[in-house]
Amino acid sequence: MIRFIASDLDGTLLLNGAQSVDEETLRAIAKLLKSGIHFAAASGRQITSLKRLFEPVSKDLVYIAENGALVAYKDKVIAKTAMERDLALEIIDDVYNRANCEVLVSGQKTAYIKPKTKEYHHRMTEVVNYHTTLVEDFSEIKEDILKVAVCDLSGISNSRDYFFDRWQGKASIAVSGDLYLDFMETSVSKGKAINQIKEYFKLQSNECMAFGDNYNDITMLDNVKYSYVMEKAVADVKKHGNYEAKRVVDTLRERFPQILS
Numbered sequence: 001m002i003r004f005i006a007s008d009l010d011g012t013l014l015l016n017g018a019q020s021v022d023e024e025t026l027r028a029i030a031k032l033l034k035s036g037i038h039f040a041a042a043s044g045r046q047i048t049s050l051k052r053l054f055e056p057v058s059k060d061l062v063y064i065a066e067n068g069a070l071v072a073y074k075d076k077v078i079a080k081t082a083m084e085r086d087l088a089l090e091i092i093d094d095v096y097n098r099a100n101c102e103v104l105v106s107g108q109k110t111a112y113i114k115p116k117t118k119e120y121h122h123r124m125t126e127v128v129n130y131h132t133t134l135v136e137d138f139s140e141i142k143e144d145i146l147k148v149a150v151c152d153l154s155g156i157s158n159s160r161d162y163f164f165d166r167w168q169g170k171a172s173i174a175v176s177g178d179l180y181l182d183f184m185e186t187s188v189s190k191g192k193a194i195n196q197i198k199e200y201f202k203l204q205s206n207e208c209m210a211f212g213d214n215y216n217d218i219t220m221l222d223n224v225k226y227s228y229v230m231e232k233a234v235a236d237v238k239k240h241g242n243y244e245a246k247r248v249v250d251t252l253r254e255r256f257p258q259i260l261s
Contacts, residue, residue, distance in 0.1 A: 002255070003207040005032065006040040006064060006194065006220060009053070010177050011213040012230055013041075013248050019127060021053050025249045028260050032252070033060050035259045038073075038201060040064050042190050042210070042220060044149070044176035046111050047072060048131040066106050067174055067216055068193035069146040069184050079196045080108065082144035083171065083185045091148045091167060091183050092138045098162070100154040104130075105138055106147040112138060120151060148183040149176075156181050174216035182216065191219025198223075209255070211248050213237065226255075 007013045013021060029039050040062035041050045047065040051058040063072045071078040088105070095103040102120040105112040110133045115121040124130045135141065152159045156179055163181055164173055172184040190212075198208065209226035212218070213233040221227040221240040228251060229241030238244070245251040253260045 001207060002037065002209050002226060004038045004040070004062075004197065004201065004203050005209045005211075005252070006042045006062075006190075006197075006224070007211040007248055008190075008213060008217050008220075009041060009043040009045065009050075011232070012211050012217070015247070019129070022249075026054070026057060028249050028252050029054070029061075030057050031259050032256065033057060035256075037256075037259075038062055038197075040197065042193070042212075042217075043067075044147070044174070044180065044182050044216060045128070046106055046109075046130060048109060049129060052129060062197060064190055064193040064197075064220075066147040067172075067176065067182050067184055067188060068190045069106070069188045070108060071193045071196050073200070078200050079193070080144070080146070081185045081188050082146055083148070083183070085145060087170060088145040088148055088183075089139060091171065094166065095148065095150050095163075096138075098159060100152050101159055102151040102153065103138075104149040104151060105141060105145055106149070107141065107143040108146065112141055114138065117153070119153060123151070146184070150181040150183075151179050152181070153179065155179065176214060176216045189219040190217060191223045194220050194223040211245060211251070212241075 042064035044067045047063050069081050111130050112135050113132050172186050172188045174182050176182050206225040208224035210220050210224045211228045213230035218240045227241045228243045228245040229238045
């Protein structure tokens, strides 16, 4: 019996550039929660942004935020893994000084930015709707740094190889969208977060389902029995799914007809 479902957002639950969860999906999640099935939003996004997206069911969800650097349930932190501060500041400096690249630094409750362009400031505050704090110098950040993200406004494919060559082995690195690449502490992944959730709720892999579409979803897909890869995902990611999905909500209806009829 499936007791836990995790879904990535961008390219999975949110299709075709959508920045809000549709009512149909929210109603389905509410019914699953009422039946006793846990649902997790699994994303590279910050937890504050995720909670906004899932109102009015947000208070009852599990959150895998910052690609797994922060795992929480009902305002309780299950796990938090911070980056080594000096390393994070080195990466921040490298990203900030690269052409077309903006940097986003994640704490637990806010994201710190120093925009080089109006386009980036608008994207983070109005489009993605992040809770942000402007800084003059990233060394001003007093709290733990959970993640450093690159936003390459020309497309992350133009800088992906540079950052992997420069920092692989020193941090966990994941492409998390067409524009984004994330750095976390070396052990951090969505798969590790799934295992932390399994331990917290005393779950087995055959009681877990997950949906994903990108490289940062691979470890999550590998740690559940019911792994669904979106039909538009690249072949390298599709290798890690036992099933394929066109829309998350349609697959949930097929899997849980008695609950979602």
